[in-house]
Amino acid sequence: MAVASMPTYLRCACSCWRRPQGGSGGKRQVTPKSEDFSRWYLDLVREAELADYGPVRGTMVIRPYAYALWEAIQGDLDRRFKEVGVQNAYFPQLIPLSFLQKEAQHVEGFAPELALVTHGGGKELEEPLVVRPTSETIVNHMFAQWVQSYRDLPLLLNQWANVHRWELRTRPFVRTLEFLWQEGHTAHATAEEAAAMARRMVQVYADFATDVAAMPVVVGRKSRLESFAGANKTLTIEAMMGDRRALQAGTSHELGDNFARAFGTRFLDEAGALVSVQQTSWGASTRLIGGVIMTHGDETGLRLPPRLAPIQVVVIPIVKKDADRDAVLSVAEALVAAAVAAGIRVRLDADRERTPGWKFNHWEMKGVPVRIEVGPRDVAEGTCVAARRDRPGREGKTFGVPLESGAFVAHVRGLLDDVQASLLAEATAFRDANIVDVESYAELREAIAAGKWARGWWAGSDEAETQVKEETSATLRCIPFDQPGGGGRCLFSGEPATEVAVFAKSY
């Protein structure tokens, strides 16, 4: 048999997932979100075929549909990094354990989570090797060799890689033993420049989250206790999930010269003095997929923002009588061709063994933003029906969408823009309705107990922050960049405070 005759399931030029899998044929369902959010999430991950559990506890297999989402995330972030002048590189995954131990705070933070390679090529190694949990140490080992003069700075690198952290409580995408991420590492001549870089990169994450993932975020800096092990300052984007827990969705660190001193990453400045470089690192991971699921998903499945969706539009021919099939199919194919030509990621679902109802359910579960239905009467009338995923039932349907390709594409483009904007607006309204301004610890406890985020003036000590965490399970998510100005009384101590902080339970 020639491969040419193999079914390839290729309908469009995108990286989309092309074929409904699984043979059961039954309607797929998830636990109601309002009933048990955690089970809803796990059901959705399974039913939308996003991930499966790996054989080693805490690991996961990223299935094609979720990987296509990751490719979309990668593509967008990578373009943004390159616009900043960042170059991609790749550093070895196995790091001598002694490297981790060079920066005291860093090893303290990561030691409990390390995976160790102790044997290679049939022999016990002289020194155990750490399976990278993050790469600041090995990056500095190389930077120390590459940087000699101020002319070598800034050095702006990024790598797309897998990392391992031996987590005890795992959840697909949100916290797994191994995950995929990017980690940027930069070296600068001055602390001011490094600080500006760290701030610029957290803004890149915020822009991506808002404009592409339709996931509104609070941007700010972490408290000392919540900062990255080895950083002087950690900046973060915090998103509110559907259960109102916070998800830290990207972080950017000012490392100062902490690693540079430990590894001797020094350069001759313009005045001829030998000084340490100032560094940043910043990362975002496959956790973003969990964020998208938990921000937008509803009772019937995923809802994907069009800018990320591997399949933006699915076209479903509705054929009851065989006599109608050819006419309907050829119209459906023409619509697909018009959409492909317009750069829309579209899929034709002309499977003859599934009913339209099964397909509606299937593609709703997959979160495809727009569904086009076309049947014999539509063909006769020169129109089709468009249904948007973000509005259920009749309310989300447009009847009489013209079949003429220019008008059809214009309508679909408009719908995709609308869905993108609506998902962001809905998530923003939800977030804003669930952040409570509090003036006392009692009010904070009440807000947290009600499942909300609490925002209030804060001048608390590390001890105060720890007490809040122990008593409420909420952590200080960030001190937002966006501050009300002026000052007030610390919600905890009553002392004068100049900043508000946000507390929430988190993933």
Add this chain to the structure above:
Amino acid sequence: MAVASMPTYLRCACSCWRRPQGGSGGKRQVTPKSEDFSRWYLDLVREAELADYGPVRGTMVIRPYAYALWEAIQGDLDRRFKEVGVQNAYFPQLIPLSFLQKEAQHVEGFAPELALVTHGGGKELEEPLVVRPTSETIVNHMFAQWVQSYRDLPLLLNQWANVHRWELRTRPFVRTLEFLWQEGHTAHATAEEAAAMARRMVQVYADFATDVAAMPVVVGRKSRLESFAGANKTLTIEAMMGDRRALQAGTSHELGDNFARAFGTRFLDEAGALVSVQQTSWGASTRLIGGVIMTHGDETGLRLPPRLAPIQVVVIPIVKKDADRDAVLSVAEALVAAAVAAGIRVRLDADRERTPGWKFNHWEMKGVPVRIEVGPRDVAEGTCVAARRDRPGREGKTFGVPLESGAFVAHVRGLLDDVQASLLAEATAFRDANIVDVESYAELREAIAAGKWARGWWAGSDEAETQVKEETSATLRCIPFDQPGGGGRCLFSGEPATEVAVFAKSY
């Protein structure tokens, strides 16, 4: 200081390496290729800033310029895979050791090269985990869960990942302890379909090598001894490097049901019988970068095929008097803008601290296919000079290239096509001149001793093949698909043979 005022070195929208690094200013040189090919290669990897050694013996850091090459390779291969209907996914890197042991041949082949994780999260693990050397086992663990019916087939997956093999003798890109690759894994209902898939994928590699990397290859199947551990048949592309050693540059395996039986990957066929799937796997790696270097590099550095080159064209303004600077620079910038608009990956090198001579040397080392020089007299005459990297000195120069953007772009495009074709033609002629048709073992020994490849009729046993390897250090690279037809006498045994085989020393 605002980040907006940071130098970003961003000249074009490509992923190119944007800044000459290293402060020494001296002319960079490599050991003559004819004198010591191995040292030439290592010098080139260092001087073109492609890779550095990692702290763990045998590991390497892929520097931005080489990583940009890898991104170009990935982009092209990934598009070809998707055209075949293959979807990307990601499988966990850590595999229970017992998985490897399920397929006898497989574990035998890989056992000596494994890296083992024995500790995680501060505790010794109950079972050691293998750091993936390849993923057939864990893929089958998942396929066994995903495949139930013939309707679930074919399953065509690929992953881009890092793998580890504890090699003793390493060389950057060619053989390293950790490398980056893609590994495709497919499952089919019939052996015929799997065989066709394996053949189709080796052809994808061959097309990429020839059309994009300008690296001619011999496509064929491996002998039993040289096949992948666990495969029924291994198909390969074999390229000839500048020292006439063979490089196995991509392989595609018919796995039969070897792994399916070990892991119970079975399905109900159309007749209702429960049978094992038939599988393939296929991979290509960062070794391809080594192949490009060793196929095209010359005494002055890299020579990159335009279709892979991160920077296809470098524009160098030649300014001796300050009074000329603005006029020359604005013309150079206009040329860059015209090239960018035409989708050409171009870089302007307007550095004022480097001489034109230094820059010529630098970009020749980097293998940029076309250099544009523009000085005051050129500006006055409305022309510029184009120099192609593949032809040294005056012979490779075109004078009087028009500055008008349409004509300029047309000329540059023509040159890039020419360089691409010339590199392939040169490498093909070199290869063909160095394959000797042999009729006896004596002739084979003579050819191998002269550093060439030997091709001859072959009906030898495993023992005969082993003897050739032991006595000549040459291995049976492949039995080419492209056969002379008819038959002859086996060069080793004199027995009737129906196929010719190719022998060579290899990397």
